[in-house]
Each structure stands twice: as C-alpha cells, then as structure tokens.
Amino acid sequence: MKFTWFNLMPWPYLPDDFREKNRSVWVDIDQRLFDPAASHEVYNTYMDLLEYADTLGFDGVGVNEHHQNGYGIMPSPNLIAAGLARRTKDAAIVVLGNSIALYNPPVRVAEEFAMLDCISGGRLVAGFPVGTSMDTNYCYGQIPALTREKYAEAHDLIIKAWTRREPFAFNGRYNKLRRVNIWPRPIQQPHPPVHIPGGGSVETYDFCIDNTYSYSYLSFTGYIRAKALLQGYWDRVAARNAPDTSPYRAGFAQTICVADTDAEAERLYSEHLHYFYNRCLHVYPGFADAPGYRTIKTIQAGALSQYAPPKGFGELTWKDLTEGGHVIAGSPETVRQRMEEMIKGLNVGNIFCLMHVGNMPAEKCMYSSQLFAQKVMPKLRGVLPECEGDERFWCHPLAKRVTAGALPKSAGAPRVPEHA
C-alpha cells in the first residue's frame, strides 16, 4: 500500500454566508475574498503540513492543479513541489498533476517534472490529468470537444521528450516543434511513474491500461459511491486483457479524520467538514461540464460530473458524511475498519489521504495525521498482499541523496589544489 498525504489547499476564510451571496467557488469566485497578505501564512502553513507528513512516514506528499478556485489555491503545483523537493527527505513527491493540455508547449511539463525529479533525487510521481471542465475549459479557454485530442498529443510529446536521446522534430496538430531536446531530463528511467486522475471517462481507463499508468479517482463523495465507478475500471482492465489486476493500477482519494474516539472526532472536525462540503464545493452547475468535454460514450456510461450532484452537498450533516462514506472519521479503530473495507472493496493500492479539510487549523490537522500515521497506517500495510513486489507504479529514488541546505554556515577560504 502507498499512502500519500494530500492537501487541496482550500482558502480557509470564505465567509459564513458564502453560499448565499456567491454563485460559485470556482471560475468566477469574487476576487475580494482572497487576501494576499493573509495567504502568506496560509501557504506557509500548508507547506509546513506537507513537510510534517514526510516526517510521519507517509509514502508520498501530494499536490494538484486548480485555477480560479477557492478550495485549491495551487494554480502551479510545481512551485509547491519544488519547495517540498528541498524540504522533505523520503516521501515521494506526487504531483497529481499538471493539466498537460494547458501548457504551451507541453515540453514545459517534461522540463519542470524533470527538474523536480532531479532536485528530489528521483522521488517524482508524475500526474497527467485532462483537468476538470472548470479549469480547462472555463478558466483556461480550451475548446471542450478538442481538449482530449490536445491532451493526447501533449502526452505523446512529453513521453517522447523524456525518452528520446536525440533531438527530434514533432509535427503535431497543436504543437509544431523543430528540435525537441529537453535538458535536463529525469533521473527515473525510462521516465517517472505516471498516474492519471480521472472522473470516469471510459477513454481514460483504456489509456491507463494500455500504458501501464495508475488510474486515480479523485472524488469527494467517498468509497461507497466510488464502488460502481472503480468496478467499471476493473471490468475494463479484465476486458482489455491486462496482464494483472495489481491494486497499484488504481488510486483513490479519501477524506480522513482521526481522533481518540468517534465522539472526539465529531467534536473536533465536524465544523471543518461542513465548511468544505458547504462552501468549498459550492460550484455553479453551469461550469461543471462544458458540452463536448465529456465524450458521448462516457455520458452514455452514466459518468456525470461530481460537481453538479442531483442533490447539493450543502446540507450534509456529520452523520450523512460519515455513514454515507464521503468521509472516514472516528477513532483509530473505526478508521482502520472503514479504510480496510474501502481498500478491499475498491482494490486500490494508492490512497490519497485528504487529511486537511476545509478551514482546519494546523494543530488539528497534525493531530489527525499523526494518529493516522501511528495507529492506522501500519495496520493497513498488508491488507492487499497482491501489492507486494509491484514496483511499476511508484518512484525509484537514488539510493544516495544529498541533504538540502547542508552547506557550511559561512564561507571559508576555498581549498583549491595548488597546481589545479
């Protein structure tokens, strides 16, 4: 099992009447609700928490990309990842990921991911999402019906840029490049492991299966609702004759809150869950799914955007959220049981642990994360024995890595051999 500590980086100061006074947390969110001076502390606290997760023994620390979004103030995950590459020691840097259709040219992603891999000593896990419709179409103006074609081309270009050792010409429909020749290139060979976050598109399943990439379902609605979707994925794995059904072929994001007892968990975390589901997921349904973004095949399969639920998230109570499986919360033993049920039920090897929720303050987040790392994670390590020995979907760091910031405190006279 691989546990990645994930922070969406929500803005923690959305007002109480946010939902009543605003139509969307995303795309056209009110500029005045962001306070740049206050963000100084918010960003640094969030990065501190990611670094803390490394010290707790999480396998990875995770970041992602959203634009014009009140629950994800991370338009450039690579900037955060660069900080983490320096300040963490062992955890994989899971960038989940870069919306590769948005980079012009996408060689930029090949380069920045290579830099992250080099700086971190080979700890990068590279994510290539198509990007939500809000990000890709409504914020970044990509034409919905052409987004997937552009994405596929960007992917081919990045993989070629990572693996070819001679300059090459790339004559794509969206990218015309005479000499692709990235410098630097990644440590990991032939390239860093690739994870593809998706929302139920059939095309994405096949893409992952055919390329030996891990498919990640990043939902906020929990494992009970994810069952049908991931079953669709595993059915597809079987139908396409993949050589195995390794749990590492799949990843899942789960909101997790741990306290001493179930009652303490409710007392500590209820308000932050409410903040997240009530304010952060308040997305104008018109932005959820630009026509043409999802293919006909996918709509026919019944996969609709999770951002336009038939009944809103707004009124969900603690009981709804925990019993409905949106959230796994409670004592270490409660959380262990539900996690085991989830892991086995979905057959997922990569767990993206959403340990920071909404406007949760750092001390509560640290408490919950520590309990999870010490009292839950060790008991879940062996839940899926099929994971054992499958190294295809995780990073392969250098055995010997430097310590960042290890220069002497002050400069002495450089020792240079006399006849150098």
Next chain:
Amino acid sequence: METRTVETRHAPVRYLEGGTGQPLIYLHGAGGVTADDPLLTTLATRFRVFAPFLPGYGESEECGELRDMLDFTLHTWDVLEALGVANPVLVGHSMGGMIAAEMAAIAPHDVSRLALICPAGLWLDDHPIADMFSLLPFEMPNYLFHDPEAGAALMTAGLKMDDPEFLKTYLIRNARQLGMAGKILFPIPERGLAGRLYRIKAKTVVIWGESDRLIPPIYGPAFKAAIADSRLVTITEAGHMVTVEKPAEVAQIIGTLV
C-alpha cells in the same frame, strides 16, 4: 419539410428540404433546427429551401475532422456542391450566420444574396456576448426570447426534465450539438471574421431582434459597416429567436433580396 441525406467528403449530412422556387440555403444556429420550424415553413412558400444539419446536429453524424472555422466553412461549401445548388440565397441564423458570412467572404463570387440573422462572429469588448455554454437550461429563455415565458414554454414543451433517462438523452444531444458548436464559438464566438467581411460582394441584409439578449443588437451596425452592399433591419418585440418569434417578418425581409 422532408429529411434527406447527402454524402460529403467528411460525413453523410442530413438536411431538410421543402418548397419550390429559387434555391435558398438556411444554416441553423447553435440550438439546431427542426422540420416544423416556422421560418423554414414560411420560406418554403416562396423558395426551394435546403437546411443542412451541421455534423452532430439532428441525425447528422458527428465529425471529428471538422475542427476550426476554415473546416466548417469549406465543409458547408462541400454540402452545397453535393446538393447541386449554385448561387442560392444564403441565409444563416446566429452560428449559421457566422458560417454564412465566412462562406461569402471566402468565395465572394459565388454568393450574390446573403441574409444574416443575429449572426455570431464579431466581438466588441464593451458589449460581451453571453456565455451560452455555461447557461443552465432554465436560464436560456431570458437570453433567447423577447418574451421569456412564452419562449420557455416553447423550449420545454413535451420535455420531462425530471426523468433521468430523458436527462441523459438531453445531455447527449447537448454534448453532440454544443460540443460541435464550441469548436467555433467557445469560449468567445469570434474567429477572425472581422478581418474578412470586407471581401463580401453579396447584396446583404442583416436582421436583428431588438430584444436579443444573447448577441446584443449593437452588433448589427458593426456587420452593416463592414459589408459594402448591406442594410440592417431591426425587428421589434423579438429576441435572438426572431426566427421563431417573428418568422413572417424575417421571411418577408429575406424576400426583398430577390
């Protein structure tokens, strides 16, 4: 109106045909068109009307090979060629008006009469066109009709929006149609037409519904100014769907071209 099919280079194209007289090509807007469209039936009393469906619309197959404005323009010329129609009265509504204007600009000697009804294709920073792609179904009538209530009744007549199966059909139709339209309209319905309008030689009439809240009537003078032999007619008590709200007036104005 009869529904027929004609083969083109990229896809078989379904089209509506009806009436006798001079040939008239009608290019529908992003919402599509149906056989009982009041403007088409009125025009068919005087013209031989052909209304081809853009791929993805009606029963026309989708076509991934059509990606940009030039593809759309040439494809529609291919349709005319396949129909064997030369020098028709070329009429386009909204997105169809944008395509018609491009066709007349790219082949100015092949179009002598042109009617643009609330056409898309220009962009004025001070008068942004509403983002139809993010509108929810219940928000649409206000942008499309002079009388939103009557318009809403028209749009939802016989539809069961609460039925999940219907909803799926609706979403698929929306994805097919607006997915295709988005290639030339998303996120801003402008693909450089302003720089090409000067090439149009056709006798042109630009028709606007005075209450158009999707593409405001101020775009009318912009089209008129850019097309040499053109006049602008504004119709009162009609919105973007002037084709439905005032079909007789629109047909009469188109009739003045011949």
